[in-house]
Structure formats: structure tokens, C-alpha cells
Amino acid sequence: xxxxxxxxxxxxxxxxASAQHCGTVATExxxxxxxxxxxxxxxxxxxAKGIVxxxxxxxxxxxxDGQGGVEMDLLKKHVDQLNELYVKAxxxxxxxxxxxFIHDTRYYDFDYYDxxxxxxxxxxxxxxxxxxxxxxxxxYYGYTYHPLKNRKKRMLMSSIGWKNNxxxxxxxxxxxxxxxxxxxGGKIKxxxxxxxxxxxxxxxxxxxxxxxxxxxxxxxSDPNMGLKxxxxxxxxxxxxxxxxxxxxxxxxxxxxxxxxCYNQHPNCRTNFTLxxxxxxxxxxxxxxxxxxxxxxxxxxxxKGAVEFVMEDQTPMPVDLDINLYRxxxxxxxxxxFSFKVGNGTEERIFLGIINMDFRGEVLKVFPYAEDASFxxxxxxxxxxxxxxxxDNGMQDGKEYTCLLFGFExxxxxxxxSQMNLLDGTFTQRLYHxxxxxLLPLDNVNYRKGNRISFDxxxxxxxxxxxxxxxxxxx
Ligand SMILES: [Zn+2]
Numbered sequence: 093x094x095x096x097x098x099x100x101x102x103x104x105x106x107x108x109a110s111a112q113h114c115g116t117v118a119t120e121x122x123x124x125x126x127x128x129x130x131x132x133x134x135x136x137x138x139x140a141k142g143i144v145x146x147x148x149x150x151x152x153x154x155x156x157d158g159q160g161g162v163e164m165d166l167l168k169k170h171v172d173q174l175n176e177l178y179v180k181a182x183x184x185x186x187x188x189x190x191x192x193f194i195h196d197t198r199y200y201d202f203d204y205y206d207x208x209x210x211x212x213x214x215x216x217x218x219x220x221x222x223x224x225x226x227x228x229x230x231x232y233y234g235y236t237y238h239p240l241k242n243r244k245k246r247m248l249m250s251s252i253g254w255k256n257n258x259x260x261x262x263x264x265x266x267x268x269x270x271x272x273x274x275x276x277g278g279k280i281k282x283x284x285x286x287x288x289x290x291x292x293x294x295x296x297x298x299x300x301x302x303x304x305x306x307x308x309x310x311x312x313s314d315p316n317m318g319l320k321x322x323x324x325x326x327x328x329x330x331x332x333x334x335x336x337x338x339x340x341x342x343x344x345x346x347x348x349x350x351x352x353c354y355n356q357h358p359n360c361r362t363n364f365t366l367x368x369x370x371x372x373x374x375x376x377x378x379x380x381x382x383x384x385x386x387x388x389x390x391x392x393x394x395k396g397a398v399e400f401v402m403e404d405q406t407p408m409p410v411d412l413d414i415n416l417y418r419x420x421x422x423x424x425x426x427x428x429f430s431f432k433v434g435n436g437t438e439e440r441i442f443l444g445i446i447n448m449d450f451r452g453e454v455l456k457v458f459p460y461a462e463d464a465s466f467x468x469x470x471x472x473x474x475x476x477x478x479x480x481x482x483d484n485g486m487q488d489g490k491e492y493t494c495l496l497f498g499f500e501x502x503x504x505x506x507x508x509s510q511m512n513l514l515d516g517t518f519t520q521r522l523y524h525x526x527x528x529x530l531l532p533l534d535n536v537n538y539r540k541g542n543r544i545s546f547d548x549x550x551x552x553x554x555x556x557x558x559x560x561x562x563x564x565x566x
Contacts, residue, residue, distance in 0.1 A: 104442035113259070114354075115204070115235030115248075116266040116274035121239040126269050126379065127307065138367050140492060140517035140561060141182045142414025144376050147385045149188045149219040151341070153210075154228070156197040162224045162254060164191065170260050175349075177261050177364065179523045181268070181372035182414075186385055186532050202248065203229045211246055218383055222247045224254075227378045233259040233358075236267045239379035245297060255357035269375035269548070270368055270454050271306040273346060273353045274316035286311040287342045290292060306352065308367040309435065314346035318354030319438040330360035355518040365406070385534035394497060395436030395468075398544045398558055403428040403479060407542035410560070415533055416519055416545060418561045425566050428479040431466045433495065436547075441547065442466045443495060443500035445475060450489025450564075456504045457493070465501060487563050492518035495558040497546075502555065520558055531556045 148171065154161035171185050179187065187267040190363040192214055199210045200214030202225035215221045225248060228235070233253035237243050247267060253259040271277075275285060283293070301309040315336050317326050326348050346353060351361045352368065365373070376383075400408040400419075401463050408429060423429075435441050442465055445458035458475045459465035466472050471552045498503050510525040523530060536548040536556060548556050 109354055111495065112254070113231065113358075114232035114262060114266075115230070115232035115270075115436075116237070116263065117235075117276060118238055118271060118280055119240070119481070120280060120531040122238045122243075123276055123280055125240050126238065126375070127303070136367050137180065137373070138415060138517065140490070140519045141373070142412075142416035142559070143179070143184050143523050144181050144384045145184050145186050145413055146376065146380075146383055147188055147216075147219040148318065149192065149216045149221050151192040151194055151204070151211075151214050151223045153194045153196065153199050153222060153224060157201050158195055159194070160226060162251060166254055170254060170257075174261055174264060175255060175527060176524065178264070178372070179520050180364070181369045181376065183268075183372065183376055184523055184527075185220075185529075186528075187452040188216075190308060198552060199225060200264050201225070201229075202250070204232075204235070204248070204273045206329075207246075211244070215244060215246065217245075218329065218386055219263075220245050220383060222249060224249050224251075226251050230446040234263045234542070238265045238271075239269055239375055245383060256269065258351050259362035262361065265352050265364070265368070265372065268372040270352050270364075271315075272316075274305055274318075274351050275313045277304040284340070285286070286340060287313045287338050287344060299462040308365065308371065309363040310367045311350060311352070312347055312480070314344050314353060315344045317346060317348055317355060318356070322360045323354075323356045326355045326357060326360065328357060330355075330357065336366050336543045337492050352471060362520065385532050389535045391549040391554070392439075392499060392554055393437060393439060393533070394499070394546075394548045394550045396441065396546060397434045397436065398431060398495060399434075399542070400429055403430075408540050410540050410544060412538055413488065415536070415538060415557065417540065417562060419563065422484055422563045422565045424564065425482050428449040428481045430474060430476070430479050432472050432474050433467060434472040435469060436545075438469050440466040440468055442498050442500060442502050443473075444507070445496070446494050446508055446522075447505060448511075448521075449493060450487055454518075455509050456508045459504070460477070482564060491562045491564065493560045493562070494518070494522055495560075497556040497558070499550065518561075522557065526555060526557075529553055529555055546564040 150167055152161045152186055171187055175184055190449055228248055228250045234249040236247040247263050274537040283304055286300050290299055291302050315322060325332055327333045330349055331349050338344055348355045349360055349362050351364055353361060355361050409420045411420055446454055447457045448454045507525055514521045514524055531548055531550055531554050539545045
């Protein structure tokens with residue numbers, strides 16, 4: 093599609109900021125599409141959520157004779173770094189094992205007018221399609237598209253874009269709905285974002301920082317650090333040198349370490365804010381909900397069930413949020429329950445159980461030295477041996493438990509000690525520590541209700557997590 097609108101947008105964005113290397117541009121219909129950030133529970137990044145798996149399909153462009161092209165090890169390293177950042181948005185990126193190599197010199201040094209010619213026949217519907225070319229016209233490190241109905245799920249990355257640590261998470265930020273911290277750019281007409289965080293000029297009940305600039309309030313107003321007159325103020329050591337007065341009075345204090353900032357030193361861009369994480373998380377679950385892993389890998393079958401019952405045998409029903417089970421009822425001091433874990437396979441399976449209390453401390457629950465750490469084929473165990481009583485001195489709050497299953501012994505102590513070094517919710521810490529070894533969602537059938545059951549395809553070294561949240565109130 094050689095659309096003049098695109099041509100104009102690229103031209104405009106290139107002119108307006110000579111120090112930047114991102115070719116992603118917001119459009120008015122897309123801004124409208126995303127302008128419904130919910131000020132509700134979905135924004136609360138302190139509440140533990142299930143972790144969404146997002147598939148990435150790499151398309152690697154080489155010269156016709158097979159020369160050139162980015163190395164897979166480098167891409168893997170970048171995806172690992174991406175996951176360390178994005179786990180805080182409750183996302184994990186999973187690389188499709190089958191890489192797509194395109195041998196065609198025409199696209200090696202890439203002109204964005206050729207995007208449809210190159211990509212249309214290779215795009216996968218339910219993955220982020222990342223095309224790795226040698227260079228992109230006009231020197232862009234990369235570009236992608238903000239979410240919009242039926243828009244292509246594409247990102248273009250040039251070799252130079254992989255040479256720093258922020259271009260990839262920056263473009264992914266756009267893909268999940270973030271704008272530059274200095275605003276939407278392109279041809280979007282709106283008032284400049286005020287420095288003050290509590291103004292409501294148009295009296296519509298929404299404070300201005302939520303509807304100007306990047307539509308977020310915990311990213312300070314940013315005068316565009318990519319402009320020639322400002323760029324030298326971002327120093328090598330990632331500090332802001334000098335003051336930038338605002339036309340509306342006062343001085344700008346942009347967050348120049350933000351991944352969505354046009355800091356001239358890409359490796360100074362290292363963080364997102366909580367609201368940016370919340371926006372990414374919400375976009376992944378809503379505007380990008382069609383991007384999910386599909387069944388691709390095969391392994392050994394691992395089947396089993398976990399069943400919780402109250403002392404009087406009343407069932408304890410659970411609901412499922414992606415891959416986090418939540419007990420539907422609230423429990424209180426004095427309640428006692430027990431649980432059984434069943435192995436539905438013909439082989440022994442190993443079990444590890446960890447728990448995080450309301451203070452955020454992670455503990456090993458199972459196995460203890462004297463416990464066998466596995467469940468025999470086609471049998472059931474009661475891992476804690478009897479009733480668990482919610483004890484005296486218990487406080488209101490949420491407790492988290494994870495049962496880990498695998499075909500090899502599980503080093504629970506190491507997992508626990510590493511989780512205790514991290515910030516974040518239970519699910520975020522677990523995924524941060526175990527990363528790629530946790531089974532992708534597509535390989536598990538999770539069933540909820542009074543009895544949790546699972547049926548998965550698992551490969552050597554992988555672990556199947558059953559994560560649970562229990563609310564306690566006295
Ligand atoms: Zn950008």
C-alpha cells in the first residue's frame with residue numbers, strides 16, 4: 093500500500109526531531125481508538141494477575157545469496173531483556189520456534205514503501221511479526237504501529253536498532269499503546285501537556301495530563317528531547333544538564349531515562365512508569381487480545397489435578413484469570429482446609445510448592461527433606477499431610493501459592509531465594525525467576541471449578557505452574 097498519508101507522516105516525523113531514530117507515528121483514528129484507558133482495577137499493577145504469553149515471529153531478511161542477516165542468539169538475548177522489563181506488565185514474550193528466513197536482496201536495505209510487498213505474504217495473524225532488515229530508509233532504527241482495529245501486527249527493526257538496549261522495548265511500547273513521553277506527534281492537534289499534574293482546562297472532569305502528551309500523568313511533561321535545541325542536555329551519564337523553561341511558566345523536568353523518551357543516548361533509556369506498565373497490560377488484554385500463542389510444540393503428556401476442600405468437605409471453587417486461579421470465596425481465621433494433588437500420568441512427576449504471604453515473603457512449602465518430592469504414577473498425595481488452619485494473628489490480605497510440576501526434580505530453595513530478592517507481585521516474581529522454563533500457555537489446558545485440573549504437553553526442563561490466590565478477611 094503506497095499510501096500518501098504514510099509518506100506524509102514519515103516525512104513530518106523525520107523533520108520534527110532530527111535526533112530520534114523511531115519511525116512510529118500516531119494517527120488520529122488510532123489515538124481515538126486508544127483513548128479509553130480505564131481508571132479501574134485493570135490499572136492497578138500491585139494486584140497479582142495471570143501472565144499473558146505473547147508470541148513473536150521473527151522474519152530474518154538476508155541477501156539473495158544467503159549472506160547477512162541478524163543472528164538468532166542476539167535476538168534471544170533481546171527477548172530475554174524484553175521479558176525482564178515486560179513481566180511487570182504481566183506479559184511474557186515467546187519466540188515461535190520456526191524462524192522465517194527471507195533471502196531477497198531487494199529488502200535487505202529496506203525502503204518502507206516496500207512494506208506490503210515484503211510483509212503481506214509472510215505475516216502471521218496471531219503473532220507479532222518482527223522483520224529484521226539490515227537498514228531502514230532514512231536511518232530509522234525501527235518502527236511499528238499503534239493498536240487499531242485490523243491493523244497489521246508488524247514491527248520493522250534494522251541491524252543498528254539491535255545495537256542498543258532500548259529500541260526494541262521502545263517499539264514494543266508503541267505496539268502496546270504507548271506514545272513518546274513528549275506526546276503523539278504526527279499530525280495530532282492538541283494542546284501542549286502542562287507541567288502541572290492537576291489542571292483541567294476544559295473542565296471535562298479528566299485532568300489534562302491524561303488527555304494531552306502521552307495521555308499519562310506519571311510521565312512528566314517532556315518538551316521533546318530529540319529536538320536539536322534540547323538534545324545536548326541529555327548527558328552521557330544519563331542526567332539532564334540545564335534547564336528548559338516552559339512557555340506556560342516553570343521548567344520542564346522530563347524523565348529522560350524513560351524508554352519512550354527521545355534521549356539521544358539509547359542506553360540511558362531503561363524504565364517504564366507504573367502507568368505505562370498499566371497501559372501496556374490493559375492493551376495486551378484488550379486491543380491486542382487476538383495475539384496469543386497457538387499450539388505448536390509437542391512434548392510428553394503431563395496430566396493431573398489439585399483439589400481443595402474445607403474441613404467439612406465443602407468444595408473451595410476457583411476462577412481463572414489467564415493462568416492465575418483465584419478462590420471465589422474469602423476465608424477467615426479459624427477456617428481449616430486440606431488439599432490433594434493427583435498425578436494422572438503413567439510416570440512419576442515431581443512437585444514443588446511455594447507460598448507468598450501478605451507481607452510479600454516467599455517460603456518453601458514442599459518438599460521438606462523427609463518428603464518424597466515426587467508423586468507416583470496414577471496416584472494422589474496430600475502434600476502437607478493434613479488440615480491447614482488459617483492461624484491466629486493472621487492479617488487481612490492475599491496469600492499466593494504456586495504448585496510446580498515437572499518430570500525432573502525441582503530446586504525449590506533456589507526459586508524461593510531468588511524470588512525474595514525481587515520486587516513485584518507473586519506472578520511477576522515467579523516469571524522473572526523461572527522465565528522460559530515455565531510452560532507456554534498454549535501447552536496447558538487449565539480447567540477451573542471445584543477441582544483444578546490440567547493437561548499439558550511438557551518438554552524436558554519445563555515446569556507447569558498452578559498459581560493460586562486466596563483472599564483472607566477476618
Ligand atoms: Zn518511538
